[in-house]
Amino acid sequence: MPELRYNVITREWVVIATERAKRPDQFIRTQARKPLLERDPKCPFCPGNEAMTPPATHVVPDTNSWRVRVTPNKFAALSYEGERRRFVQGIRRTVTGVGIHEVMVETPAHNKTTALLSDQEVELIIQTYLNRFKFASADPRIEQVTIFKNHGEQAGTSLEHPHSQMIAIPVITSQLRDRLSHALEHFDEFGECIFCRVLGQEVKERARLVMETEHFVAFIQFATLTPFSMLIMPRRHMACFVEMHDAEAVDLARILRRSLAKLYHGLADPDFNYAMRTAPSEYSGVKYYHWYVSIIPRLTRMAGFELGSGMFINVSLPEENAAFLRGVKVE
Amino acid sequence: MPELRYNVITREWVVIATERAKRPDQFIRTQARKPLLERDPKCPFCPGNEAMTPPATHVVPDTNSWRVRVTPNKFAALSYEGERRRFVQGIRRTVTGVGIHEVMVETPAHNKTTALLSDQEVELIIQTYLNRFKFASADPRIEQVTIFKNHGEQAGTSLEHPHSQMIAIPVITSQLRDRLSHALEHFDEFGECIFCRVLGQEVKERARLVMETEHFVAFIQFATLTPFSMLIMPRRHMACFVEMHDAEAVDLARILRRSLAKLYHGLADPDFNYAMRTAPSEYSGVKYYHWYVSIIPRLTRMAGFELGSGMFINVSLPEENAAFLRGVKVE
Numbered sequence: 001m002p003e004l005r006y007n008v009i010t011r012e013w014v015v016i017a018t019e020r021a022k023r024p025d026q027f028i029r030t031q032a033r034k035p036l037l038e039r040d041p042k043c044p045f046c047p048g049n050e051a052m053t054p055p056a057t058h059v060v061p062d063t064n065s066w067r068v069r070v071t072p073n074k075f076a077a078l079s080y081e082g083e084r085r086r087f088v089q090g091i092r093r094t095v096t097g098v099g100i101h102e103v104m105v106e107t108p109a110h111n112k113t114t115a116l117l118s119d120q121e122v123e124l125i126i127q128t129y130l131n132r133f134k135f136a137s138a139d140p141r142i143e144q145v146t147i148f149k150n151h152g153e154q155a156g157t158s159l160e161h162p163h164s165q166m167i168a169i170p171v172i173t174s175q176l177r178d179r180l181s182h183a184l185e186h187f188d189e190f191g192e193c194i195f196c197r198v199l200g201q202e203v204k205e206r207a208r209l210v211m212e213t214e215h216f217v218a219f220i221q222f223a224t225l226t227p228f229s230m231l232i233m234p235r236r237h238m239a240c241f242v243e244m245h246d247a248e249a250v251d252l253a254r255i256l257r258r259s260l261a262k263l264y265h266g267l268a269d270p271d272f273n274y275a276m277r278t279a280p281s282e283y284s285g286v287k288y289y290h291w292y293v294s295i296i297p298r299l300t301r302m303a304g305f306e307l308g309s310g311m312f313i314n315v316s317l318p319e320e321n322a323a324f325l326r327g328v329k330v331e
Numbered sequence: 332m333p334e335l336r337y338n339v340i341t342r343e344w345v346v347i348a349t350e351r352a353k354r355p356d357q358f359i360r361t362q363a364r365k366p367l368l369e370r371d372p373k374c375p376f377c378p379g380n381e382a383m384t385p386p387a388t389h390v391v392p393d394t395n396s397w398r399v400r401v402t403p404n405k406f407a408a409l410s411y412e413g414e415r416r417r418f419v420q421g422i423r424r425t426v427t428g429v430g431i432h433e434v435m436v437e438t439p440a441h442n443k444t445t446a447l448l449s450d451q452e453v454e455l456i457i458q459t460y461l462n463r464f465k466f467a468s469a470d471p472r473i474e475q476v477t478i479f480k481n482h483g484e485q486a487g488t489s490l491e492h493p494h495s496q497m498i499a500i501p502v503i504t505s506q507l508r509d510r511l512s513h514a515l516e517h518f519d520e521f522g523e524c525i526f527c528r529v530l531g532q533e534v535k536e537r538a539r540l541v542m543e544t545e546h547f548v549a550f551i552q553f554a555t556l557t558p559f560s561m562l563i564m565p566r567r568h569m570a571c572f573v574e575m576h577d578a579e580a581v582d583l584a585r586i587l588r589r590s591l592a593k594l595y596h597g598l599a600d601p602d603f604n605y606a607m608r609t610a611p612s613e614y615s616g617v618k619y620y621h622w623y624v625s626i627i628p629r630l631t632r633m634a635g636f637e638l639g640s641g642m643f644i645n646v647s648l649p650e651e652n653a654a655f656l657r658g659v660k661v662e
Contacts, residue, residue, distance in 0.1 A: 001410050001413055001427055001428055001429075002408060002409055002410060002428025003425055003426075003427070003428050004425060004426040004427070004428055004500070004501065004502060005423075005424075005425050006423075006424035006425065006426075008422050008424075011505040012504070012505060012506075013426075013500075013502050013504055013505075015408050015409060015428055015500075016428070017408045017409075017428075018428070019406070019407070019410070020406050020407075020408060075350070075351050076350070076351075077333060077346050077348045077351060077644045078333055078346060078348075079332050079333060079350070082332055090532070091339050091525070091528055091529065091532065092336075092337075092553065093336075093337035093339075094334055094335060094336050094337065095334075095335040095337075095344075096332055096334070096335070097332055097333025097334050097335055097346055097347070097348075097349070098332075144640065146635075146636055146639045146640040146642075147639075148634075148635030148636050148638070148639045148640075149635055150634045150635045154632070155632075155634060155635065156632040156633065156634025156635070157634070165635070165636070167636050167640070169335070169344075169346075169640070169642060170335065171335060171344050173343070173344055173640050173641040173642045174342040174343060174344075174641070175343075175640070175641025175642075176640070176641065178509070194422070197422055198422065201421070201422065222423065273634060273635035273638050273639070274635065274639075275635050275636075275638060275639025275640070276639070277639060294638070294639065296635075296638055301485070301486075301487040302487065302633070303479075303481045303486060303487025303488070303604060304477075304479030304480055304481045304486065304487070304496070304604035304605065304606050305477055305479050305496065305498050305606075307479070307604050307606060307625070307627055308477045308478075308479045308604070308605075308606025308607070308608060308625065309475065309477040309498070309500070309504050309506070309507070309606070310504040310505070310506025310507065311477075311500060311504045311506075313408045
């Protein structure tokens with residue numbers, strides 16, 4: 001019998017479709033990736049091609065070159081210049097499309113992916129995220145900052161060179177507003193952070209854990225919407241990503257790389273997205289919200305039912321997938 | 332300058348990315364579809380192959396055969412048999428996965444699509460939707476019924492033979508619950524149905540209309556999330572799909588077929604989903620909610636930003652796309 005599970009964080013129901021469920025190894029990528037060169041003369045993110053992108057806004061330097069390089073997105077969704085203005089006319093609400101849209105080139109190597117980088121290289125990426133998050137949050141026009149990565153065509157990227165992006169927007173989305181307010185309701189009613197509660201239960205039950213480090217836990221949620229989606233959650237209660245201590249940032253690099261390496265080796269380099277899901281920086285210190293990294297392998301497609309109802313059908317078993325990933329050995 | 336627009340129905344912000352916007356004709360499908368036979372001996376939905384599916388639960392008969400045929404989904408996401416039971420344990424909530432998952436084969440012709448059917452054939456499909464919606468709603472285990480269609484691989488279908496599906500679930504999704512409750516808040520504050528208000532404004536402004544019939548209006552929303560997504564909304568206030576009169580059902584077939592034909596001819600048969608977005612049948616008569624059909628061509632992909640923030644970036648202009656579709660002549 002299939003089971004409906006309720007996600008207490010997102011308030012979404014998901015069908016765990018036991019009868020249609022695929023085994024973990026049925027999600028292994030079968031289509032070969034195009035082999036890539038270490039340097040691609042036509043790639044705007046490769047060293048030597050810096051003139052193909054706008055001037056850098058932040059760089060982690062290397063002898064004569066760089067290790068991480070941040071530039072404004074050449075095809076920015078939002079305009080960096082301009083004032084934030086809001087217009088209210090009857091039922092219409094619009095805001096000028098100002099904001100910050102940056103590309104963070106994660107490594108000079110065109111043919112690498114996070115799973116194949118060193119811990120130290122991923123630390124530089126995390127440090128860059130922190131730097132850019134703080135930069136964007138200091139802009140009085142900005143209400144919400146999203147740092148994310150698209151890997152592979154199904155995940156919506158067209159450029160193979162490893163890169164992340166930041167989009168900082170002049171409004172708060174109702175998705176985040178609703179999650180903040182639901183988390184606050186839970187706190188008011190039960191005197192606890194709902195995320196801490198979920199994390200505590202996952203650590204105790206162990207069935208859905210993928211891996212643990214000193215400061216973080218990677219796990220598949222009880223009511224996860226899609227196959228192999230994972231959260232990486234800090235053990236210490238923190239509402240905002242920028243509350244991390246240095247040792248936690250180092251540890252995050254370690255668990256992020258290893259979690260992605262488990263996907264890379266276990267499922268043959270699937271397309272994926274990840275995003276830092278965090279409260280805005282002015283929420284730092286609030287007791288009811290808790291940031292985390294959401295990793296979403298793009299192994300299935302949203303169809304009419306999901307689009308038309310808001311409910312997902314997960315054709316895999318979270319417990320089986322977690323056991324599968326635990327079994328994938330990574331350095 | 333890009334513009335952020337607020338969708339007053341879904342409470343979602345969308346970036347209308349003017350600088351990155353594509354022209355309407357840049358969304359025309361370039362990949363040829365595999366030519367299909369009128370009958371495929373291996374297709375479980377073709378006449379003569381009825382034994383490949385479970386026995387029909389509803390049929391629109393034809394001399395010696397059928398015109399529309401409904402069967403339980405052979406790979407149902409939910410179990411028709413069994414009791415609805417809810418389990419609450421700490422923060423865990425689960426419900427037994429009972430429900431109704433049916434396939435509605437829309438036509439005997441393997442190689443047709445809605446745009447190529449006759450108005451009368453589409454009427455039979457709409458009548459079938461009404462029949463199955465009422466059947467599912469009468470089941471005391473059911474809280475929400477979604478009727479939807481997936482056309483093409485990007486829209487999540489694997490079988491080409493034209494078919495729709497119904498999934499009736501034993502809970503209400505928080506997406507629908509939130510929309511009902513937001514619509515009620517609007518009604519309480521302004522004494523009007525927010526959907527009627529939006530429709531009235533679109534009909535007055537005309538810039539985003541796709542087509543109008545006696546009882547329905549097809550339009551692109553002011554703050555539409557993705558290129559060429561359309562709503563078909565009844566002019567008469569109705570909360571639930573089953574409140575339609577016969578003449579309205581006939582007219583819905585007409586505008587649905589023509590709207591899909593505009594996509595078919597204008598964009599070279601794009602992949603799409605559609606879904607009947609409606610309040611549950613027990614909401615029939617409420618003054619604050621309003622059903623509609625949502626048509627979503629699958630021309631772009633959700634990437635890390637959308638998944639990580641809940642905000643969409645629309646790389647097209649709703650007004651331009653509506654004008655483009657108005658210009659596509661259909662019978």
